[in-house]
Structure formats: structure tokens, C-alpha cells
Amino acid sequence: MAKANPVTDQERARIRxxxxxxxxxxxxxxxxxxxxRTISEEAAKLGLSFARAAEVKAATEVRQADLAALRTELALDLTYDAMKLRAQMWKPTVVYSFGGKENTYNSHTFDEAPAAEKRALMGTAGMAIDRSLKLSPPESDTEGLAAVDAWLKGMMGGS
Structure with missing residues (x-):
């Protein structure tokens, strides 16, 4: 029994x-x-397939690898940010304020950041390190502990 609307050779060529x-x-x-369904049947006759599972899987793997690389890069940037913040604690710092009835500006330069600023810088550096470790955790706990130990020793040394 013939189909009511058979697929033409032109349509097959267009499918290909x-x-x-x-x-x-x-x-x-x-x-x-x-x-x-008609397109699937004709494609099969032409030796074509719409099975894209392998292509989708490969594309997904590539995307996951790209995201992993970006997370590693961001983790590195956050680590550098933490190092810059830590270094600021030991550099000359200008502390300023506006106040009084006349809203006057006052400032003073310290040889290094005052305790409150150091605490804020340390907290921000700690957050950057925490985010860095979450984005790109060390391969073993001992690596992470060694890095933290080295960082703390640097903190204790003052430079």
C-alpha cells in the first residue's frame, strides 16, 4: 500500500x-x-542518524573542563587578592575621618595599618582564601594544611 504523500527525491536530498x-x-x-517520524524513517534509509548522545556527552565534558579551568583561575586570583590584602597590613596607612559641626576632614598616616584595619583586612583575606579553597581544593588535606601553616608563619613574621 503506497503512502498518501510519499517523500520525494528532492526532500531526501534536502534531508541529507x-x-x-x-x-x-x-x-x-x-x-x-x-x-x-517520517524524517527519522527517511534519514535511516539514507544512513543518517540523529543520535547525538555521544556528541552531547563530549560537549558536556568539554564545558565541564572549561568551567574547572575557570574555577582554578578564579581560585588563583582570590589567593593573590588575599596576599595583597595581607601585605596592606604592614604598609603605611592613611586613616581619615569627617566630623564635627563643620564636617572637617582629618587624616593621619601610620607606619602600618591600625589594629581595627588589620582585623578587617585579615577577615577579608580569610574570606578570599576560603573561597579559593572551595573553588579549587587541594588534592590532599596535608597540602591545604601546609599552605595554611606557611601563610600563618608569614603572618607571625610580619612580612
Whole structure:
């Protein structure tokens, strides 16, 4: 029994062309005004497949690798940020204020940051390190502990 609306050779050629362009079954069906089932059947006769699971898996793996690389880069940047913040604690610091009835400006330069500023800098540096370790955790606990130990020894030394 013949189909009521058989697929033409032109349509088969167009299916092959659109498939080669990477179009999916539903997009081809829509463009040709055919059902998805008809397109699948004709594609199979032409030796074409719409099974993209392997391609999707490969693309997903590439994307995950890209994201991992970006997280590692961000973790490195956060570590550098923490180091810069830590260094600020030991550099000359200008502390200023506005106040009084006349809203006057006062400032004073200290040889190093006052205790309150050091505490704020240390807290911010600690947050940066914490985020860095969450983004790119060390491969073993001993690596992380060694890094923290080295950082704390540097803190105790004052430079």
C-alpha cells in the first residue's frame, strides 16, 4: 500500500543537506512540513542518524573542563587578592575621618595599618582564601594544611 504523500527525491536530498548542517530531526521536519517520524524513517534509509548522545556527552565534558579551568583561575586570583590584602597590613596607612559641626576632614598616616584595619583586612583575606579553597581544593588535606601553616608563619613574621 503506497503512502498518501510519499517523500520525494528532492526532500531526501534536502534531508541529507539539512542533516549535514547539523539540524535536528524536529527542525528538519518543521522545515519540510513532515512529521518527525517520517524524517527519522527517511534519514535511516539514507544512513543518517540523529543520535547525538555521544556528541552531547563530549560537549558536556568539554564545558565541564572549561568551567574547572575557570574555577582554578578564579581560585588563583582570590589567593593573590588575599596576599595583597595581607601585605596592606604592614604598609603605611592613611586613616581619615569627617566630623564635627563643620564636617572637617582629618587624616593621619601610620607606619602600618591600625589594629581595627588589620582585623578587617585579615577577615577579608580569610574570606578570599576560603573561597579559593572551595573553588579549587587541594588534592590532599596535608597540602591545604601546609599552605595554611606557611601563610600563618608569614603572618607571625610580619612580612
Amino acid at each position: 543537506e539539512l542533516h549535514g548542517e547539523g539540524k535536528g530531526r524536529n527542525a528538519i521536519a518543521k522545515e519540510l512540513g513532515r512529521s518527525g
